[in-house]
Amino acid sequence: MxxxxxxxxxxxxxxxxxxxxxxxxxxxxxxxxxxxxxxxxxxxxxxxxxxxxxxxxxxxxxxxxxxxxxxxxxxxxxxxxxxxxxxxxxxxxxxxxxxxxxxxxxxxxxxxxxxxxxxxxxxxxxxxxxxxxxxxxxxxxxxxxxxxxxxxxxxxxxxxxxxxxxxxxxxxxxxxxxxxxxxxxxxxxxxxxxxxxxxxxxxxxxxxxxxxxxxxxxxxxxxxxxxxxxxxxxxxxxxxxxxxxxxxxxxxxxxxxxxxxxxxxxxxxxxNYKNSEEKKTMRFAIPTANGKLCTHFGHCEVFTFIDVDPDSNIIIAKETITPPEHQPGILPPWIAEQGASIIIAGGMGERARVMFEEYNIKVVVGAQADEPEQLVKNYLNNNLLTGINTCDHGECAH
Structure with missing residues (x-):
């Protein structure tokens, strides 16, 4: 016994x-x-x-x-x-x-x-x-x-x-x-x-x-x-x-x-459900205002989260979530909690980029103001246009 x-x-x-x-x-x-x-x-x-x-x-x-x-x-x-x-x-x-x-x-x-x-x-x-x-x-x-x-x-x-x-x-x-x-x-x-x-x-x-x-x-x-x-x-x-x-x-x-x-x-x-590391859904986070990418991610109205099937590169889900009240350093752990693995932003400070990397979240900066779905499609097709990081100063930790 x-x-x-x-x-x-x-x-x-x-x-x-x-x-x-x-x-x-x-x-x-x-x-x-x-x-x-x-x-x-x-x-x-x-x-x-x-x-x-x-x-x-x-x-x-x-x-x-x-x-x-x-x-x-x-x-x-x-x-x-x-x-x-x-x-x-x-x-x-x-x-x-x-x-x-x-x-x-x-x-x-x-x-x-x-x-x-x-x-x-x-x-x-x-x-x-x-x-x-x-x-x-x-x-x-x-x-x-x-x-x-x-x-x-x-x-x-x-x-x-x-x-x-x-x-x-x-x-x-x-x-x-x-x-x-x-x-x-x-x-x-x-x-x-x-x-x-x-x-x-x-x-x-x-x-x-x-x-x-x-x-x-x-x-x-x-x-x-x-x-x-x-x-x-x-x-x-x-x-x-x-x-x-x-x-x-x-x-x-x-x-x-x-x-x-x-x-x-x-x-x-x-x-029939499968969730191996090889077929784990990609989740994108895009700071959004008025339906388009917000150029400064720390002051956006909402975040749009887009899920993509990695085998077909097809968007399978989308949701918008209001972020917590703005304060330095709060967004990287919050976005990690939402399950995102990639963030597309217009601008981001160096401290914030380092924090995202600590949470294993890939950062893409310099993206133009466009609809979130289009930005994700462009990224998946390797033709996402990126320019100057609009918030490239080290003291910004948004």
């Missing part, structure tokens, strides 16, 4: 072990929600099962400390954590799925987990570094809801995250919280694979008519407003409830139902 209290406390050993474990995992996807009760664990369980059914070696890590639902959803409520003082062994579910849950620690499923912060952080570290997953194509991580210490620690411990799937419901309260989840990902440079709107209408089992109980479309509208992909709507379906209560994965036992097809269409883009 794995003994958490007797586990190793050698920092150098634990760091080496963490690096070794994570190096065997090709893709790490976190499933997030702004609040509890939106169906996050149902999405995580069915995403992991879909990957496994597609032949991918998949791990499912349920680290929702105060509400571990995966054992119930997969019929594993009687399973206990197995391992030694230094290794945790996941439960093998079928041919290609391995599962670990906080719930496996509980002697009784009704027992609450009453831990303070340091204890939570310790078990998060242990569950990520201590599990002997072997080689995995995907690790799906069912995170605690919200944007607090726990999901932050999970993402930081995972180091490099392929992307996040964010689950919400149509209500205004849930949508407000999920905006925070999107911004949370942006600040941590975690790509948002997409937003799923769960409980979006009720399908009547008698007539198959959809009734909008909680309204519909709030998640989709929010995703478009925040320029992140929208993956689709999952309706309230009695079959989902039945599958969860009986421990039967919905995507396997109800694959041919209308909702099963909806879920398949939502999950397929996640399965």
């Amino acid at each position: 794995y003994n958490y209290e007797n586990s190793r406390e050698n920092p150098a050993f634990e760091e080496a072990l963490l690096i070794e474990r994570l190096s065997n995992i090709k893709n790490k996807i976190v499933v997030l929600s702004g609040k509890g009760g939106v169906g996050k664990s149902t999405v995580a369980a069915n995403l992991a099962m879909s990957l496994a059914l597609s032949g991918f070696k998949t791990g499912l890590l349920d680290i929702d400390i105060h509400g571990p639902s995966i054992p119930t959803l997969l019929g594993l409520e009687d399973k206990k954590l197995q391992g030694t003082d230094s290794v945790i062994y996941p439960y093998t579910y079928g041919d290609s799925l391995k599962v670990i849950s906080i719930g496996f620690l509980l002697a009784n499923t009704d027992d609450p987990i009453i831990w303070r912060g340091p204890e939570k952080m310790g078990i998060i570290q242990r569950f990520i570094q201590g599990v002997e997953w072997g080689e995995l194509d995907y690790l799906i991580v069912d995170c605690p809801p919200g944007t607090g210490d726990e999901p932050l620690s999970i993402i930081q411990t995972l180091d490099t995250v392929t992307g996040a799937v964010i689950v919400t419901t149509p209500q205004k309260l849930a949508i407000s919280d999920v905006r925070k989840s999107v911004n949370f990902c942006k600040k941590l440079n975690v790509p948002v694979i997409g937003v799923i709107e769960n409980m979006s209408g009720y399908i009547c089992p008698d007539c198959n008519k959809t009734i909008e109980i909680f309204k519909s479309g709030g998640g989709e509208t929010m995703a478009h407003e925040m320029n992140v992909p929208f993956l689709g709507k999952i309706p309230l379906d009695p079959n989902i409830v039945e599958a969860g209560d009986s421990g039967k994965p919905f995507v396997y036992f109800y694959a041919e139902t209308p909702t099963g097809k909806i879920m398949e269409n939502i999950i397929n883009p996640i399965i």
Whole structure:
């Protein structure tokens, strides 16, 4: 039986072990929600099962400390954590799925987990570094809801995250919280694979008519407003409830139902999602005023951020964001938080250029006042016209 209290406390050993474990995992996807009760664990369980059914070696890590639902959803409520003082062994579910849950620690499923912060952080570290997953194509991580210490620690411990799937419901309260989840990902440079709107209408089992109980479309509208992909709507379906209560994965036992097809269409883009370093989206930042490049980037109205697919050099997304109140040195870290890798500016001081380089952001100065999309296209076609840096004086740190 794995003994958490007797586990190793050698920092150098634990760091080496963490690096070794994570190096065997090709893709790490976190499933997030702004609040509890939106169906996050149902999405995580069915995403992991879909990957496994597609032949991918998949791990499912349920680290929702105060509400571990995966054992119930997969019929594993009687399973206990197995391992030694230094290794945790996941439960093998079928041919290609391995599962670990906080719930496996509980002697009784009704027992609450009453831990303070340091204890939570310790078990998060242990569950990520201590599990002997072997080689995995995907690790799906069912995170605690919200944007607090726990999901932050999970993402930081995972180091490099392929992307996040964010689950919400149509209500205004849930949508407000999920905006925070999107911004949370942006600040941590975690790509948002997409937003799923769960409980979006009720399908009547008698007539198959959809009734909008909680309204519909709030998640989709929010995703478009925040320029992140929208993956689709999952309706309230009695079959989902039945599958969860009986421990039967919905995507396997109800694959041919209308909702099963909806879920398949939502999950397929996640399965096909790629985010390797070779195919990482290029993001440009352009200081903008009145729809064109602002010649002095430190005093612009907004920044236009443009995302480009590096394989095709096609613009795939654009958003405008108001920068923080002007003060020296504030823009480079802020632009880095937005995920930009290139900034095109008319003028910029030497100190600011050095700061951008420290954040691994390439600086192009001397660009002419033109529309942001045209500047990016010209840059990609190697015909961007640049002239004199309009702010080429060392004391400027805007």
